[in-house]
Amino acid sequence: MDPLLKTLLMPLPLLMLWLVCAAILCIRKKKAGLWLLLPAILSLWLGSSSAITERLAAQLEMRYPAYQSTSAIDNIIVLGCYHSDFSALPLSSQLADCSLGRLTEALVLWHQQPQARLILSGQLPAHRKSHTQISAELAVALGVDARKILRLTEPTNTQQEAAAIAPYIVDQQNVLVTSAMHMPRSMRWFDYYGAEVTAAPTHYQVRRAAGEHGITGYLPSPHGIRTLTLAQYEYLGLWQQSFKLWWDPEDP
Structure with missing residues (x-):
């Protein structure tokens, strides 16, 4: 669209x-x-x-629970989201909240299992800088071995990401990291391309039970419209x- x-x-x-x-x-x-x-x-x-x-x-x-397995992981897949081309920003601020949340969760998993390969993907056609490259630079700055990162810079949407990544993860243990709200669509594309992945949702918007809002939850707010x-x-x-x-x- x-x-x-x-x-x-x-x-x-x-x-x-x-x-x-x-x-x-x-x-x-x-x-x-x-x-x-x-x-x-x-x-x-x-x-x-x-x-x-x-x-x-x-x-x-809430379709997929938070990832808690301790089994060995071969690949940690991080789907792209958004970043800024504003060069005055520090590296940690160039990634949007959605990208930063996804990468942070992936790095937590990688530091638990540093033998895993980190697969980064995504590109924004109208941007000068590569989204994948910015994510990779931040991952390296936070301790990831650059040799453990696979960069796929061509995909521009979720379907293309799933199609590009699928051949690299055949018959391996794979964890897919993306925003919790984005996970159902992502899992469906990976399933379509025959890639077996375990969901590791992050970047939640819902952080409390339905009955915990109180009266203020029914008042207009920026968080509500977002x-x-x-x-x-x-x-x-x-x-x-x-x-x-x-x-x-x-x-x-």
Whole structure:
């Protein structure tokens, strides 16, 4: 799906468009405009309330438990996310929160089992710097042997990452590290390409039980709208994935 279209389909742009349309309608037909405006305001409130949006996100994040196995690992796979090209930032700040969370979890596992190979992938076409290279540089700075890192710089999305990595991990013990919300879509692609991996989800948005929000959880908050945005992005990705596999299961 086109990145611009994905951005326009996110909650905040959609709600803003809804509110603008309602405001314009209020000018021309006040009563009809109010009927459109009130649901928009209610949707904005509910869509930015953590108690609501975290329940939606939990349906994705809790599908796979946190990784706890002590079995030997051959490969630790880290899927790419996002980074900044702003050269004034230190290396640790060039990676976005999602990338930093994934890499941190992978490094924890690697330091427990340093015999494992660290597989880094991902590229952002519009960026000057390679996402994979920045991740590799930070991993080395944090103690990983550079000879233990396999860099795959060509893939630009999750499907391409799974297709590129699968040939390198045949008949081995593999752990897949990515954001918990992104894990269901990722596992499905690796399964499609015949790669056996064990999920090691990280970068959770839901960090408390559903009943622990209190009254403040029902108030609008930046965390609430961010959680909804990430969840909606992943649900769109799952829908797109399902459509691809239905449309042409041999070559999606």
